[in-house]
Amino acid sequence: DTAVSQTPKYLVTQMGNDKSIKCEQNLGHDTMYWYKQDSKKFLKIMFSYNNKELIINETVPNRFSPKSPDKAHLNLHINSLELGDSAVYFCASRASGMYQETQYFGPGTRLLVL
Amino acid sequence: AQSVTQLDSQVPVFEEAPVELRCNYSSSVSVYLFWYVQYPNQGLQLLLKYLSGSTLVKGINGFEAEFNKSQTSFHLRKPSVHISDTAEYFCAVSVYNQGGKLIFGQGTELSVKP
Numbered sequence: 001d002t003a004v005s006q007t008p009k010y011l012v013t014q015m016g017n018d019k020s021i022k023c024e025q026n027l028g029h030d031t032m033y034w035y036k037q038d039s040k041k042f043l044k045i046m047f048s049y050n051n052k053e054l055i056i057n058e059t060v061p062n063r064f065s066p067k068s069p070d071k072a073h074l075n076l077h078i079n080s081l082e083l084g085d086s087a088v089y090f091c092a093s094r095a096s097g098m099y100q101e102t103q104y105f106g107p108g109t110r111l112l113v114l
Numbered sequence: 115a116q117s118v119t120q121l122d123s124q125v126p127v128f129e130e131a132p133v134e135l136r137c138n139y140s141s142s143v144s145v146y147l148f149w150y151v152q153y154p155n156q157g158l159q160l161l162l163k164y165l166s167g168s169t170l171v172k173g174i175n176g177f178e179a180e181f182n183k184s185q186t187s188f189h190l191r192k193p194s195v196h197i198s199d200t201a202e203y204f205c206a207v208s209v210y211n212q213g214g215k216l217i218f219g220q221g222t223e224l225s226v227k228p
Contacts (some may be wrong), residue, residue, distance in 0.1 A: 031214060041152075041202060043218040056213045094214050095191075096144060101146050101165060101208060103216060105157040 004026050004106035006091050012112045013081055021076045021109045022090030030096040032064060032074040033057075033103065037088040049074055050096070081113045116207050120176055120219035128227055129197055129203045135190040135222045145207040147188040148216065152202040161203075162186065175199070177185040202228030 004025045013019055025032065033056070034046040048056035049068040063079040074091060091106040121136040139145060145189040146165050160172025169181040179190045188205060205219040 002207075033215070035216075041222075042222045043158075043204065043206075043216075045215045045217075048215060050213070056215050093160075097143050099222065101148075101164060101214060102160055105150075105159070107157045 004091055004093055004104050006089075006106040006109050008109060009107065010110050010112075012114065014114055015081055015083060016065045016080050017080060018077070018079045019111070020078070021089055021091075021111075022074070023074045024104055025072055025091075025104070025106075027091040027093055027095070027104060029093040029104075030071055031094045032071075033092040033094070034074065034076050035090045035092065035105075037090060037108070040085070042088070046074075047074075069111065078111075083113050086111055116145060116209060116217050118205050118207055118217055119217035120203075120205050120222045122222050123220065124223045124225065126225045126227060127195055130194045132193050133191065133195050133199075133224065135205075135224065136195050137188045137190065137201050137219055138187065139186050139207050140206075141186075141209070142209065143209055145209055147179075147181060148206045149173065149177070149188070149190050150204045150206060151175075151203065152221075154201070157202065161190070175195070195224070197226050197228060199224060 007022045009057040031050045033048045037043045047066040052068045065077045068074045090109045094103045119138045127133045148163045149161040159214045162171045164171045164181045172178045203222045206216040
């Protein structure tokens, strides 16, 4: 069973379109994250939710909007896609509590904006 | 603010040779330390982590790392590498009570040659 899954795995779209990426975890974790990996493989956190509440919101354009319908799901909606949004987007989850620091990553969604 | 520097962007090594991937971090508070591995076109997998206790940490696939507080380092080592260890390796830190966000280094590409 996949612990953290993302759909779609690949996404090719035109500039200006709106797209969504979905993430689901079956680990029972309370906290979920979105990270962006750029073309140089640099990873940077974008958002984090804990029990459906936004707790981390890094400097990300307003075109990016996360949504957490329940604690097992964290989706990422991107409006008006730009060329610079091309990247790999990773979802991750983590249990709450002291020393529960390990994050489990999904396989990534490879977004290409043309 | 915290930052992570991986001192080598690429490390080529022959099979069965030892390897060390270097990681230094900067932080004014105590941090948790991690090494993740990313195989081509896959997500990140935790190799090992340091939260507290013994400074020598053993992980999966024969890897180990040593936390050195005075030198603010967390170097990753393996005594004998295999072709299958070819991957991108990321060092990361997180701070307790800051939502668990991971701050990553730039990555080190380990290339194991026969």
